[in-house]
Amino acid sequence: xxxLVASGLSLIFGVLRIINFAHGAVMMLGMYxxxxxxxxxxxxxxxxxxxxxxxxxAIGLLIQRVVIEPNxxxxxxxxxxxxxxxxxxxxxxxxxxWQGDFRTVRTSYSGASFLVADVLVEVPRLVAAAGAVLxxxxxxxxxxxxxxxKAIRALSEEPEGARLVGVNVSRIRGVAFGIGSxxxxxxxxxxxxxxxxxxxxxxxxNIMAFVxxxxxxxxxxxxxxxxGFIVGLAESLGAAFLPGSLKQLVVFGxxxxxxxxxxxxxxxxxxxx
Amino acid sequence: xxxxLALLLVAAALVALPPxxxxxxxxxLISIMFFGYLGACWNILGGYGGQFSxxxxxxxxxxxxxSTLLFLHWGxxxxxxxxxxxxxxxxxxxxxxxxxxxxxxxxxxxxxxxxAFAEMLRVVAVNWKAVGSSLGxxxxxxxxxxxxxLFAEKLPYYYVIFTMVVGALLITRAMERARMGYALAAIxxxxxxxxxxxxxxxxxKLAAMALSSFLTALGGTFYAQYFAYIDPSLTFGTAISIxxxxxxxxxxxxxxxxPLLGSFVLTPISELTRAVLRGRAGADIMLYGLVLxxxxxxxxxxxxxxxxxRRAAGVxx
Amino acid sequence: MTATxxxxxxxxxxxxxxxxxxxxxxxxxxxEIVGLIGPNGAGKTTVFHLVAGFYPPTEGSxxxxxxxxxxxxxxxxxxxxxxxxxxxxxxxxxxxxxxxVMVGAFNRAPDVAxxxxxxxxxxxxxxLGPRRDVPARHLTLPDRKRxxxxxxLATEPRLLLLDEVMSGLNPTEIxxxxxxxxxxxxxxxxxxxxxxxxxxxxxxxxRLVVLHHGEKIADGPPASVxxxxxxxxxxxxxxxxxxxx
Numbered sequence: 001x002x003x004l005v006a007s008g009l010s011l012i013f014g015v016l017r018i019i020n021f022a023h024g025a026v027m028m029l030g031m032y033x034x035x036x037x038x039x040x041x042x043x044x045x046x047x048x049x050x051x052x053x054x055x056x057x058a059i060g061l062l063i064q065r066v067v068i069e070p071n072x073x074x075x076x077x078x079x080x081x082x083x084x085x086x087x088x089x090x091x092x093x094x095x096x097x098w099q100g101d102f103r104t105v106r107t108s109y110s111g112a113s114f115l116v117a118d119v120l121v122e123v124p125r126l127v128a129a130a131g132a133v134l135x136x137x138x139x140x141x142x143x144x145x146x147x148x149x150k151a152i153r154a155l156s157e158e159p160e161g162a163r164l165v166g167v168n169v170s171r172i173r174g175v176a177f178g179i180g181s182x183x184x185x186x187x188x189x190x191x192x193x194x195x196x197x198x199x200x201x202x203x204x205x206n207i208m209a210f211v212x213x214x215x216x217x218x219x220x221x222x223x224x225x226x227x228g229f230i231v232g233l234a235e236s237l238g239a240a241f242l243p244g245s246l247k248q249l250v251v252f253g254x255x256x257x258x259x260x261x262x263x264x265x266x267x268x269x270x271x272x273x
Numbered sequence: 274x275x276x277x278l279a280l281l282l283v284a285a286a287l288v289a290l291p292p293x294x295x296x297x298x299x300x301x302l303i304s305i306m307f308f309g310y311l312g313a314c315w316n317i318l319g320g321y322g323g324q325f326s327x328x329x330x331x332x333x334x335x336x337x338x339x340s341t342l343l344f345l346h347w348g349x350x351x352x353x354x355x356x357x358x359x360x361x362x363x364x365x366x367x368x369x370x371x372x373x374x375x376x377x378x379x380x381x382x383x384x385x386x387x388x389a390f391a392e393m394l395r396v397v398a399v400n401w402k403a404v405g406s407s408l409g410x411x412x413x414x415x416x417x418x419x420x421x422x423l424f425a426e427k428l429p430y431y432y433v434i435f436t437m438v439v440g441a442l443l444i445t446r447a448m449e450r451a452r453m454g455y456a457l458a459a460i461x462x463x464x465x466x467x468x469x470x471x472x473x474x475x476x477x478k479l480a481a482m483a484l485s486s487f488l489t490a491l492g493g494t495f496y497a498q499y500f501a502y503i504d505p506s507l508t509f510g511t512a513i514s515i516x517x518x519x520x521x522x523x524x525x526x527x528x529x530x531x532p533l534l535g536s537f538v539l540t541p542i543s544e545l546t547r548a549v550l551r552g553r554a555g556a557d558i559m560l561y562g563l564v565l566x567x568x569x570x571x572x573x574x575x576x577x578x579x580x581x582x583r584r585a586a587g588v589x590x
Numbered sequence: 591m592t593a594t595x596x597x598x599x600x601x602x603x604x605x606x607x608x609x610x611x612x613x614x615x616x617x618x619x620x621x622e623i624v625g626l627i628g629p630n631g632a633g634k635t636t637v638f639h640l641v642a643g644f645y646p647p648t649e650g651s652x653x654x655x656x657x658x659x660x661x662x663x664x665x666x667x668x669x670x671x672x673x674x675x676x677x678x679x680x681x682x683x684x685x686x687x688x689x690x691v692m693v694g695a696f697n698r699a700p701d702v703a704x705x706x707x708x709x710x711x712x713x714x715x716x717x718l719g720p721r722r723d724v725p726a727r728h729l730t731l732p733d734r735k736r737x738x739x740x741x742x743l744a745t746e747p748r749l750l751l752l753d754e755v756m757s758g759l760n761p762t763e764i765x766x767x768x769x770x771x772x773x774x775x776x777x778x779x780x781x782x783x784x785x786x787x788x789x790x791x792x793x794x795x796x797r798l799v800v801l802h803h804g805e806k807i808a809d810g811p812p813a814s815v816x817x818x819x820x821x822x823x824x825x826x827x828x829x830x831x832x833x834x835x
Contacts, residue, residue, distance in 0.1 A: 078569050080325070080381050081522060085569065088515070088562030252393045256372070256386060452696055452705070459682050459693040466680035469642060471668035471697030471745050 060181025284439075291431050299427050303499070305533075305540040306434040310492050311517030312524065312532025313441035318485040319518065320526030321445075321454065322478055323461030327384045328391030329489050329517050331369070332362035334398065334508035336490025337497040341410050344421070351422035355494040359487040366486030370479050388514070395509035409504025412497055422498045430499050437495065438533060441488055446529045448484075457481055461527070489517070512558075519561060523568050525575025534576050539564065594655055595619045595780060596641070596672070596749055601650035603633075603640055603804075610636045612804045614650070616782075618749060623771075623781045625795035625812070627788075629825055633804040634784045635677055638751050642674040643667045654749065668697055673747035675738040677754045677784075681726035688713055688722045690737055694744030709744055716740040716770060732763045736770070743774060750774065752783045756790055764790055792816060800824070 340354030417425040459467035524535025543557035691709040699705035800808040
């Protein structure tokens with residue numbers, strides 16, 4: 001799960017070279033969308049992906065166009081602050097519109113689970129994980145085969161070269177952001193059957209996504225997936241041994257250690273200073 | 274000359290007027306000063322040093338908890354506890370700073386690491402019974418006890434935070450003109466070139482970090498004494514980290530007056546929104562997000578930068 | 591202990607499988623002007639990075655006035671009296687010319703007032719007097735080059751490393767820089783200069799060292815090095831241009 005969120009983030013970083021703080025907020029919005037679609041239209045969250053995905057692609061594109069693109073020559077830290085601004089805006093918009101109470105989506109299979117060996121496997125989580133993997137594979141295929149995908153990869157590896165061969169830079173940047181946002185919104189939808197929904201939910205996923213991306217290497221797609229796996233594992237291990245929310249410490253500790261020892265991530269390539 | 278006179282007038286007003294203000298206005302003014310103070314502290318490392326910390330709440334919380342715990346368990350006056358908190362925060366700042374700078378973390382990576390550190394402290398606090406975990410700590414208010422940093426009225430609190438802000442701004446100004454100011458500016462502009470010119474980047478950044486964290490912690494103690502209640506999410510949360518960062522950016526990072534100016538603009542907006550949209554929590558921060566986007570897009574050097582720009586272009590600000 | 595200048599022995603730098611500099615020996619005696627030349631990509635700037643502490647050497651020793659520089663951070667090396675400029679000028683864009691130079695002056699000056707005084711003197715010396723209070727980002731390229739040199743000079747070095755300080759300048763500006771370098775030398779500063787403008791480096795240097803594919807292929811007075819067939823071959827073989835303009 002973390003992997004999907006993180007790959008979206010990684011994509012955005014790779015192409016736009018900014019760290020998108022608003023990522024978590026978009027996920028949160030994805031979750032709310034899913035929720036409302038379910039409550040108002042009785043639409044199953046998994047099916048709603050069909051709506052959520054494209055919707056947030058458009059929203060992401062919009063954000064990129066309106067907020068980020070005009071400022072793309074600004075100092076790096078200012079761009080960071082821009083995404084922070086977007087995040088703050090969305091998170092609190094949600095707070096204003098929908099209050100801070102938790103909501104949940106309960107579907108017929110929300111509580112379903114089965115035993116594999118001695119391990120309890122919850123159906124919703126399994127579906128989410130499977131969905132994540134599927135989407136990730138689809139994304140990978142997209143990046144590899146389609147023109148747009150190749151353009152994105154070109155832009156993230158060699159901005160100048162890409163421009164020279166006629167890649168429409170600003171359009172691709174928008175598309176990348178859109179895809180990244182769609183990914184994360186879909187992740188949100190996948191997660192709704194078993195996770196609570198609240199405006200601040202984006203924040204914790206945000207941080208986790210950052211950890212994953214740093215772990216896997218900024219801009220490295222597979223690294224993000226692998227990183228997601230590692231983080232999920234670390235968190236579970238932490239949960240097994242430590243009480244309460246302390247398990248997050250394990251992940252944070254890992255984060256700090258990786259940042260210190262291998263800032264380019266476990267799979268990343270060093271990109272100068 | 275006009276500017277200096279205006280400054281004097283404003284300062285005089287800020288000293289003389291408060292006793293005459295209605296209660297609510299005084300509260301807002303205290304808020305303004307408080308966030309101006311946090312902004313000024315953040316500014317030392319962020320604005321001047323160019324190291325944007327997103328986790329200054331770490332120091333704030335350390336200050337708040339240290340002085341409060343010392344007070345609750347050993348009856349030590351928060352005036353002293355404040356200093357102890359500051360020292361602890363500075364030590365933590367040096368630790369975190371050393372780890373970060375030594376390994377060459379710059380820009381967004383540094384921001385993320387500081388965020389992580391603040392989060393870690395928050396999680397620790399939530400799970401630690403001895404510091405009250407998520408229930409927090411209450412500062413017993415037995416009425417007026419100035420020696421214990423407790424006042425029955427709001428007015429004395431105002432003068433305390435006002436003094437703190439002025440102090441922070443004076444320290445910032447002194448630093449700006451001293452060797453350290455030049456060194457920080459050089460590092461901020463181009464760290465490699467600075468090193469080549471003989472500037473010890475690591476030491477300088479650590480010094481800025483220590484100063485910034487020490488001062489921020491003092492703010493934490495003020496908060497504890499003023500609101501008489503602290504808990505992990507209030508003190509270690511992103512609200513504080515951002516609350517300090519925003520005024521500095523909006524007002525003008527890397528300038529002396531920026532943070533306070535920024536706070537004068539932002540805090541009333543926040544209060545106003547809260548008053549108008551009663552019960553709609555979060556609307557003020559939503560506006561903050563919008564303001565941040567607007568400021569970065571149109572006034573990247575903050576208000577002070579904008580004013581200076583207008584002056585330089587020969588237009589009367 | 592008398593000042594012994596710079597002594598580099600067996601300097602080698604490997605980046606993964608790539609050998610950038612190989613068993614490089616170099617000396618710069620006090621009062622010398624040594625030119626470091628070679629075709630593009632020969633490793634000259636890498637040598638500067640190694641000497642000035644920006645890269646750690648894979649092998650070899652670097653001794654400046656009796657002290658080993660290996661493992662020291664750049665600012666410490668600057669403290670010891672060795673300063674460098676960058677090939678791509680790196681001004682502190684938001685600071686004025688004077689403030690830029692002051693940063694360098696702090697290397698030796700005990701306080702702000704003294705730093706300002708010394709910086710002002712250097713600013714005049716390099717000819718940037720009229721631009722004293724101009725923000726560096728508004729300076730033209732030739733002025734930025736002077737600023738780069740001024741900042742290095744303000745650290746009061748005994749050895750100054752200049753990296754292609756004349757690139758991008760027209761002939762008049764080049765003449766001016768040649769004059770500036772001579773005046774710097776007259777102040778008692780030794781110089782190690784990387785340059786591609788051949789007539790300038792031939793005119794200025796007491797000695798030329800030629801680097802090719804990371805290895806030294808010649809070391810001697812300009813006149814003989816310029817005629818050295820190995821050197822000519824290196825230049826002609828690489829770029830197809832005549833070595834001497």
